[in-house]
Amino acid sequence: MTSTIEAVATLIGDAKRIVVFTGAGISAESGIPTFRDPLTGIWARHDPEKLETASAFRADAALVWGWYLWRRAQxxxxxxxxxHLAIVQLAKTREVTVVTQNIDDLHERAGSTDVIHLHGSLAQPKCFACHRIPAEQPFENPIASEGLRIEPPRCPRCKGKLRPGVVWFGEDLPAAAWKRAILATKGCDVLLSIGTSGVVFPAAEIPIIAQQSGAYVVHINPAPVAHQSSRVFCLIGRAAEQVPALVSLIGSTHLLPH
Structure with missing residues (x-):
């Protein structure tokens, strides 16, 4: 009898366009805490949901900027x-678009080139006042994170305070990124949903849209997050184990020409 991972490998082997949809779980396996993990050290008494809002930045910009410098250090x-590396390997033989909810750059550092950040990026600040993105990175010391309050740099154009270029609670997803993600999802043959619990909307609509558009959906997670069907599969386990194992099973007979 064919195992689930073998069945999924066959689907991917026959696919031309794949969307890899990732959440906090894949980054957690690299040591980046998720929102479910308790904070430690100097930030242990703070609630992330109370730091990641525009109102928090207005009230205490130095505290919020210090929090994000700490996260950049992580x-x-x-x-x-x-x-991450297996996804890059897969992209050598398939058309792969990465759609991520994560604000880190681990996909890019692994070698992925087509990455859509639905929730923004820690690496790209923007002005709180005029919303422009500075041409030069303002992080003179991106690792320094001791001490709670660090005054944010100023916008080179309007002198407003720079804020992290991420989507805060209560904010809309970046329109251009969302549009690109939807187009890629509607056009894919298989969607791999890795390390996401499917509870953060509207990003959690991505697997639903893929299924409605006729794609196979594969959930890779330590715990079941969906019911299996003829078009929905679940691989239970750590992403760092399941994804490389899956990619290694894809036969060379299915490789696309370079």
Whole structure:
């Protein structure tokens, strides 16, 4: 009897266009905490949901900027894991678009080139006042994170305070990124949903849209997040184990020409 992972490998082997949809779980395996993980050290007494809002930035911009410098330090120490690298390997033989809810750069550092960030990126700040993105990176010391309050740099154009270029609670997803993600999802043959619980909307609509558009949907997660059907599959386990194992099963007879 064919196993689930073998069945999925066959589907991917026959696919031309794949969307890889990733959430916090894949980054957690590189050591980046998720929102479910308790904070430690100097940030242990703070609630992330109360720091990641426009109102929090207005009330105490230095505190919020210090929080994001701490998060940048976490990302800088992390390395892409085997799942990130397997996705890059898959893209050598297929048309692969990565749609991620993560604000880190682990996909890019692993080598992925077509990455859509639905929730923005820690690496790209913008002005809180005029919304422009500065041409030069303002992080003189991106690793320094000791001490809660660090005054944010100023916008080179309007002198407003720079804020993290991420989607805060209560904000809309970036329209251009969302449009690109929807187009890629509607046009894919298989969608791999990796390390996401499917509870953060509207990003969680991506697997639903893929299924409605006729694609196969494969969930890779340590816990079941969907019911299996003829077009929905679940691979239970860590992304760093399941994704490389899946990619290794794809036969060379299915490779697309370079």
């Amino acid at each position: 990302v800088a120490r992390a390395e892409p894991n085997a799942a």
